Amino acid sequence: MRKWMIIISCIGLYLIMSGCSLNKSNLVGEIMLNSREGITAYSPAENKFKSVLAGNFNNEVAINADKTKILGYKSIDENKGDYTVIFEYDMANDKFFSVMEYDISLGTGGKECIKYVPNSNKISFIANDKLYIFDRDKGEKTAILNEVDDQYSWDTNGEKILYADKDEKIYMYDMIKKEKQFICEGIHPVLSNNNEYIAYMAKDHMLVVREIKTKKEWRGIDLLRDRRFVFSPDDKYLALAKQEYSIANNPYTIMYAVDYRKGKVTQLFKGDYSSYGFDWK
Numbered sequence: 200m201r202k203w204m205i206i207i208s209c210i211g212l213y214l215i216m217s218g219c220s221l222n223k224s225n226l227v228g229e230i231m232l233n234s235r236e237g238i239t240a241y242s243p244a245e246n247k248f249k250s251v252l253a254g255n256f257n258n259e260v261a262i263n264a265d266k267t268k269i270l271g272y273k274s275i276d277e278n279k280g281d282y283t284v285i286f287e288y289d290m291a292n293d294k295f296f297s298v299m300e301y302d303i304s305l306g307t308g309g310k311e312c313i314k315y316v317p318n319s320n321k322i323s324f325i326a327n328d329k330l331y332i333f334d335r336d337k338g339e340k341t342a343i344l345n346e347v348d349d350q351y352s353w354d355t356n357g358e359k360i361l362y363a364d365k366d367e368k369i370y371m372y373d374m375i376k377k378e379k380q381f382i383c384e385g386i387h388p389v390l391s392n393n394n395e396y397i398a399y400m401a402k403d404h405m406l407v408v409r410e411i412k413t414k415k416e417w418r419g420i421d422l423l424r425d426r427r428f429v430f431s432p433d434d435k436y437l438a439l440a441k442q443e444y445s446i447a448n449n450p451y452t453i454m455y456a457v458d459y460r461k462g463k464v465t466q467l468f469k470g471d472y473s474s475y476g477f478d479w480k
Contacts, residue, residue, distance in 0.1 A: 226436060231477060233477065246468075251288075255273070259312065268289050270285065298322060298335060305327065312349060314353060316332060329342045343372075350389065351363075363388050392430055394411075395411060395412065406428065420457065429479050440475050455467060
């Protein structure tokens with residue numbers, strides 16, 4: 200019986216990934232991609248790419264609220280190690296700014312999940328398993344949370360943080376009350392733009408979208424390999440980047456759009472790189 204359940208599950212997953220495509224014209228906004236060749240904007244509705252910023256940047260990117268600026272980081276001396284600086288690029292005025300210079304106290308490791316803190320002149324990032332906030336006006340960084348996994352999200356007010364700890368438990372941390380609330384078990388949590396849904400990887404490696412208020416869940420895609428995902432600007436879809444391997448065991452990434460409510464998935468494009476940093480606004 201268990202064998203048949205596994206077979207049926209695999210058939211169902213194959214149908215979801217290959218046969219039940221969605222209408223790409225409904226996919227609003229642009230997906231900003233960061234690869235080894237630079238930062239590129241991709242329109243899923245038009246299936247078009249356009250170069251935003253050429254260069255070799257590290258695998259992180261974030262877009263600000265009004266979609267005029269992007270945040271990322273780059274190595275300043277790759278021969279000596281990952282000595283990185285966080286930068287901001289003003290797309291409207293074609294200007295490049297240094298946001299945070301190399302900080303020796305953080306070591307030579309990279310910075311993960313760089314984000315704008317909503318409604319402020321601050322940014323946030325993970326380094327050495329700690330979540331930091333950097334105040335651009337004061338030039339000061341502060342460690343907010345310890346033992347943070349490699350993904351987190353801000354609510355739209357910049358007052359709460361959704362994150363997972365190293366024990367694979369997901370919490371919502373209230374910056375005002377300095378309290379955390381347990382949400383569920385899992386990793387890689389992402390909060391929707393309307394603060395009503397979370398997407399995460401469950402312990403069985405399945406992609407789950409949960410409505411916070413009702414606890415209703417949608418499940419259906421195996422995320423066993425490296426993956427990233429983010430909500431669309433209207434929260435109706437997810438962009439999902441999954442790492443796959445060729446017959447020669449070379450890694451590459453496939454980007455999908457996921458209609459999690461209807462269980463529909465369609466491939467957007469196939470990339471040559473093992474992973475992408477990306478944001479969807």
